[in-house]
Amino acid sequence: MxxxxxxxxxxxxxxxxxxxxxxxxxxxAVGVKSRHFKWDVEYMHWSPDGVEHIVMGINGQFPGPTIRARAGDTIHVELTNKLHTEGVVIHWHGIRQFGTPWADGTASISQCAINPGETFVSRFKVDKAGTYFYHGHYGMQRSAGLYGSLIVEVAEGEKEPFQYDGEFNLLLSDWWHKSAHEQEVDLSSQPIRWVGEPQTLLINGRGQYNCSLAARFSNSSVSLCKLRGNEQFAPQILHVHPNKTYRLRIASSTSLASLNLAIGNHKMVVVEADGNYVQPLTVDNLDIYSGESYSVLFTTDQEPSKNYWISVSVRGREPRTPQGLTILNYYPTTVSRLPPSPPPVAPRWDDYHYSRAFSNKILALEGSPKPPAKHDRRIILLNTQNLIDGYTKWAINNISLVLPSTPYLGSIRYNISKAFDRNIPPDHFGHDYDIMNPAPNNNSMYGSGVYMLNFNTTVDVILQNANMLKPNNSDIHPWHLHGHDFWVLGHGEGKFTEKDEEKFNLKNPPLRNTAVVFPYGWTALRFVADNPGAWAFHCHIEPHLHMGMGVVFAEGVEQVKKIPNQALACGLTKKMFMMKDEHN
Amino acid sequence: MxxxxxxxxxxxxxxxxxxxxxxxxxxxAVGVKSRHFKWDVEYMHWSPDGVEHIVMGINGQFPGPTIRARAGDTIHVELTNKLHTEGVVIHWHGIRQFGTPWADGTASISQCAINPGETFVSRFKVDKAGTYFYHGHYGMQRSAGLYGSLIVEVAEGEKEPFQYDGEFNLLLSDWWHKSAHEQEVDLSSQPIRWVGEPQTLLINGRGQYNCSLAARFSNSSVSLCKLRGNEQFAPQILHVHPNKTYRLRIASSTSLASLNLAIGNHKMVVVEADGNYVQPLTVDNLDIYSGESYSVLFTTDQEPSKNYWISVSVRGREPRTPQGLTILNYYPTTVSRLPPSPPPVAPRWDDYHYSRAFSNKILALEGSPKPPAKHDRRIILLNTQNLIDGYTKWAINNISLVLPSTPYLGSIRYNISKAFDRNIPPDHFGHDYDIMNPAPNNNSMYGSGVYMLNFNTTVDVILQNANMLKPNNSDIHPWHLHGHDFWVLGHGEGKFTEKDEEKFNLKNPPLRNTAVVFPYGWTALRFVADNPGAWAFHCHIEPHLHMGMGVVFAEGVEQVKKIPNQALACGLTKKMFMMKDEHN
The missing domain is CATH 1.20.5 (Single alpha-helices involved in coiled-coils or other helix-helix interfaces)
Structure with missing residues (x-):
């Protein structure tokens, strides 16, 4: 029946x-939705790579829960801090926070850290479809595991400029066996103790230490990793059907590592970068730096009786961390049939020619917003590694950022003196600075000054790389801007000169929120200071930021309304609120 | 010339x-002094026992600097939190804080934790000479190494009721190689992961792991520890001259361990306990529980060509931690001449008869304040180990203390509803409770209620011990009261009954701030609720407090004046201060 x-x-x-x-x-009829989330942040025992450690999780999950929304939706995250003694705050990486600068989730800049036992509601609109993520932005809590994905689909009835049959989401990260607490103390020591290379690369929080899924192709006696099971570290398999097109969303929340992702035997077509559509670009593999995100399309046009590697490799630093691996599993092939050939080999770690070429090929999709033809102000930011009183720091134009205990948003809005350095940080560095060698005088100073930008003006930022303390060394730095996307006008080698302006791409530069500056090179960015608030702009490498590698921009703060008091209940803004009541 | x-x-x-x-x-002429201290609290690399770890230190020192003052002085400690993401707060253990209940330094009770980057000034009078100490009172920061000595000498012109030629100060503690952060997570897990026994006992922050100064007397192949050097873990030698009398101040800041201290070949005369004079008591060794302090006198009447052991041993738990050892060095004998016989052997760890006898022999010096003859209220506190939703907790009268995010002092003073449980916790437990066996129903509940005491009334507290979750197990618990000394009226075995009152010592009970309750036994305390404020009363074993083993007393809070707003700038009191300004 x-x-x-x-x-x-x-x-x-x-x-x-x-x-x-x-x-x-x-x-x-309403068109958009309010999406409510209740999150508890707490430490938990977890085995991201088969070795158990203390990990910062959300609602018992690592990585934290994925947020999925549609463009135009409003997200409400009611976050309760269940840590025992630590504050916490979460940044919504790539969300511009128009009208809600207090919800950007950066301690000392947009808000106070949320105290243990307290709850803070972040409320913000996701106005633009794209692949984003969120992560801790206090101390090195991102390195402690506080991150997750934030996926914004196009609004109801809207269409993406490409088509696909299915979708996967990969959040990439790197993992250390030393706690983030200890890393913080190590980095702040004199002499510095550098964090070193990560033990494991994680794909969606899963990796495997001291073994390899590709053991049979290895010359060493490395053992074979577990492929399946309920283990927290078992790789997440991507199950596909033949002859379909899939969208793969990729974001990198690494603490340090620059990565390269490839799918064995499959081409990928890059279609989105940092929440902006780009000209379709067909590649064999993809460079992705911390703070960046991409969408790629791939077609399952290969022999369906086999499975294929998905590999993640270190670039930009001499790799001492094994590839992160998982499996692209073709239906109806059994998952346990490992690919018959070795995993893809990434371009050499120090092939910066390759890296630059890849970055330069990311261009805006036709019809994307174009940059203003002219800039109103140009800020040239030289990054150098320095010593301050014997402590190893990073400095920008000779100033190493020390975050104040009062959030800038509040101290600027309420004009609180002494909340931060009123010295205006410099717009450029000495013309004679030799970027190819260690600084002749490598002393710099601590600072907390702000680049005050005139509202609605066009700002160029030239990131200028240089030699570190050690001769013949220059690092890669992926710089991330809060509150804005910027146009990446170009990358160049050596010291930037006014003549380099001629090489700027003003025709179809990509809009992004993160851009890398290569060793001994420069990167030119342009953005419109159209978002009232105080915004971090910093190297997204967590230890570099910890060592002072960032600046603060602020614009139109006088227009900011309705900052929740709770966001400012620390430092001098707290004092301000309370002085009115100091007569009990 | x-x-x-x-x-x-x-x-x-x-x-x-x-x-x-x-x-x-x-x-x-002025009589007393203001003593000012500027402290920075930060993590640092340190080797308390030869194994380097991250330790919470003050001004680069571990243990923190010793405060020395005279009775009547006012102490000002300007404490800056230099931790990266953690709050911090310091409790002045044994100082009663008359008139300054907001300076007691207990997070969630007397004040808010001090945020990173912020400074808080604790200002309080040390009204009574004695041997005290200070320590972190937030999360398990005491276990992380945040402690130091606080010595109050008699006022100028006053005299102690005993004489001595020189003085030493020993702060005892226990040390784990697992970080306090990880211990917190372990204890809060389901199933619980118990912290286990400490790796090392420390004397003034110094111990040695995996070696022994008394190696030659050991049957095992343990190696000889280093005796001298600039190492952070080298034992602090006590240099004495023959035929003198010395005062030895001893305080225990252990996280877990109950200790026994002895000086080889030397008798000790106990003269002070917890900042109160006691009848001189001659002993061969001294039991000391976490939270207690003593002064003993010893005379250097032994063969001066030898040196002698000072030994610290575990009692009350089956010892898995080697003795802590240092040397009493007679002038002019060379320090390196180790004592020719083995270190003192402590009484058997489970010889509670011995422990009880020692505790019962500590009696008030003649002329000390006597307890009121009658009590106005008697609170019987049964401590049980329980499961709540599968989590292992300690409970008092079936309630496991969970500290709220708003300090009680503020929420009671300003009558803020919902800051804590308004359910009044019970004054006693069921008459038929069988303390000799695990509870038939071992479920209990979380709570944050307060014992509201009528001002200036006399309160008896009967601590009633019982069996733990595991049959045939009952732990030792040293209970510490903030804001008061209490009279220890007696210790008994089994379940307390009204008839036991006849055995109370009302003649010369010692005044103390910490008293132990022995396995399966009871301990009777009496105090006058004469100090306006909110006060913790809790087991001083750090993991036990973390697991909920405490209660809160409050009295005369309506009389409390001038609480610095900064002390209340968290939770609902923060909201209260700010709501007045929620119109920006």
Missing amino acids: GFLNDPCLRRANLIFLYCCVLSSFIQS | GFLNDPCLRRANLIFLYCCVLSSFIQS
Whole structure:
């Protein structure tokens, strides 16, 4: 007897159908949704790579829960700090926070850290479809594991400029066996103790230490990793059907590592970068730096009786961390059939020619917003490694950022003196600075000054790389801007000169929120200071930021309204609120 | 040519002398001093026992600097939190804080934790000479190494009721190689991961792991520890002259361990306990529980060509931690001459008869304040180990303390509803409770209620021990009361009954701030609720407090004046301060 022959069930089904129609009608009438999340942040025992450690998780998950929304939705995250003695705050990486600069989630800049036992509601609009993520932005809590994905789909009825049959999401990170607490102390020591290379690369929080899925192709006696099981570190398999097109969303929340991702035997077509559409670019592999995100399309046009590697490799630093691996599993091939050939080999770690070429090929999709033709102000930021009182620091134009205990947003908004350095940090560095050698005088100073930008002006930022303390060394730095996307006008080698301006791409530069500056090179960015607030602009390498590698921009703060008091209940803004009541 | 023949120098000397006389005149005229301290709390690399770890230190020292003051002085500690993401707060253990309940330094009770980057000034009077210490009182920061000594000498012109020629100070603690952060997570896990026994016992922050100063007397192949050097873990030697009398101040800041201290071949005369004089008691060794302090006198009447052991041993738990050892060095014997016989052997760890006998022999010095003859209220506190939703907790009368995010002092003072449980916790437990066996129903609940005490009334507290979750197990618990000393009226075995009252010592019970309750036994305390404020009363074993083993007393809070707003700038009191300004 058929299921739907039962008259009660039939009626129930009709009611259900009616409700669905009604509900989707209401939804499409309203157009957008409020999406509410209740999160508890706490430490938990976890084995990201088979070795158990203390990991910062959300609602018992690592990485934290994925947020999925549609463009135009409002996200409400009610975050309760369940840590025992630590504050916490979460940054929504890539979300511009128009009108809600207090919800950017950066301690000391947009808000106070949330105290243990307290709850803070971040409320913000996700105005633009794209692949984003979120992460801790206090101390080195990102390195402690506080991150997760934030996926914004196009608004109801809208279409992406490309098509696909299915979708996967990969959040990449790197993992150390030393706690983030200890890393912080190590980095702040004199002499510095550098964090070194990560033990493991993680794909969606999963990696395997001291073994390899590709053991059979290794010359060493490395053992074979576990492929399946309920283990927290078992790789997440990507199950596909033949002859389909899939979208792969990729974001990098690494603490340090620059990565290269490849799918064995499959080409990828890059279609999105940092929440902006780009000209379709077909590649064999993809460079991705900390703070960046991409969408690529790939077609399952290979022999379906095999499985294929998905590999993540270190670039930009001499790799001492094994590849992160998982499996692209073709239906109906069994998962356990490992690919018959070795995993893809990434371009050599120090082939910066390759890296630059890749970056330069990321261009805006036709019809994307174009940059203003001229800039109103140009800020040239030289990054150098320095010693301050014997402590190893990073400095920008000779100033190493020390975050104040009062959030800039509040101290600027309420004009609180002494909350931060009123010395204006310099717009450029000495013309004679030799970027190819260690600084002749490598002393610099601590500072907390702000680049005050005139509202709605066009700002160029030239990131200028240089030699570190050690001769013949220059690091890669992926710089991330809060509150804005910028156009990447170009990358160049050596010291930037006014003549380099001629090489700027003003035709179809990509809009991004993160851009890398290569060793001994420069990177030119342009953005419009159109978002009232105080915004971090910093190297997204967590230890580099910890060592002072960042600046603060602020614009139109006087227009900012309705900052929740709770966001400012620390430092001098707290004092300000309380002085009014100091008569109890 | 003699030094003082120079007329200029002579004049300078006279002026100097005159200044000294003047200065001491001013001082004695004023009588008391303000003593100012500027402290930075930060993590640092340190080797308390030869194994390097991250330790919480003050001004680069571990243990923190010793405070020395005279009775009547006012201490000002300007504490800056230099931790990266953690709050911090310091409790002045044994100082009653008359008139300054907001300076007691207990997170969630007397004040908010001090945020990173912020400074808080604790200002309080040390009204009574004695041996005290200070320590972190937030999360398990005491276990992380945040402690130091606080010595209050008698006021200028006053005399101790005993004499001595020299003085030493020993702060005892226990040390784990697992970080306090990880211990917190372990204890909060389901199933619980117990912290286990400490790796090392520390004397003034110094111990040695995996070696022994008494190696030659050991049957095992343990190696000989280093005796001298600049190492952070080299034992602090006590240098004495023959035929003198020394005062040895001893305080225990252990996280877990109950200790026994002895000086080889030397008797000790106990003269002070927890900042109160006691009847001189001659002993061969001394039991000391976490939270307690003693002064003992010893005379250097032994063969001066030898050195002697000072030993610290675990009691009350089956010892898995080697003795802590240092040397009593007789002048002019060389330090490196180790004592020729083995270190003192402590009484058997589970000889509770011995422990009880020792505790019962500590009696108030004649002339000490006597307890009121009658009590106004009697609170019987049964401690049980329980499961709550599968989590292992300690509970008092079936309630496991969870500290709220708003300090009680503020929420009671300003009558803020919902800051804590308004359910009044019970004054006693069920009459039929069988303390000799695990609870038939071992479920209990979380709570944050307060015992509201009528001001200036006399309160009896009966601590009632019981069996833990595991059959045939009952732990030792040293209970510490903030804001008061109490009289220890007696210790008994089994379940307390009204008839036991006849055995109370009302004649010369010692005044203390910490008292132990022995396995399966009871301990009777009496105090006068004469100190307006909110006060913790809790087991001083750090993991036990973390697991909920404490209660909160409050009295006369309506009389409390001038709480610095900064002390209340968290939780709902923060909200209260800020709501007045929620219109920006």
